Amino acid sequence: MPSRRLPNSMPAVIRTLKTARDAWKNTPAPADRAISADQWAKLDDAAPASFLNTLLKEASDVDLALAAQAPLSTQFGQVYARLTLFVSHFH
Numbered sequence: 001m002p003s004r005r006l007p008n009s010m011p012a013v014i015r016t017l018k019t020a021r022d023a024w025k026n027t028p029a030p031a032d033r034a035i036s037a038d039q040w041a042k043l044d045d046a047a048p049a050s051f052l053n054t055l056l057k058e059a060s061d062v063d064l065a066l067a068a069q070a071p072l073s074t075q076f077g078q079v080y081a082r083l084t085l086f087v088s089h090f091h
Helices: 010-026 037-043 051-090
Strands: none
Touching: 010 037, 010 051, 037 051
């Protein structure tokens, strides 16, 4: 029995869902489609509240949060290094 690997990262999950969406759009006969109409409703890019659109928005929000956190982490690291030096020498 063949086995298939499931996507294990966020970009791989998004790529897989987009591939399923595109395959559904490109298959004209409903009997030949791999996913049902109910599943398609979750992947429909025309609906703003669909699962795929929500996932794409949340994934981009994570990237924005990490970009905003990077300068703060650098500043924290510098202060931590100075505090460590102070504590090790004067305490």
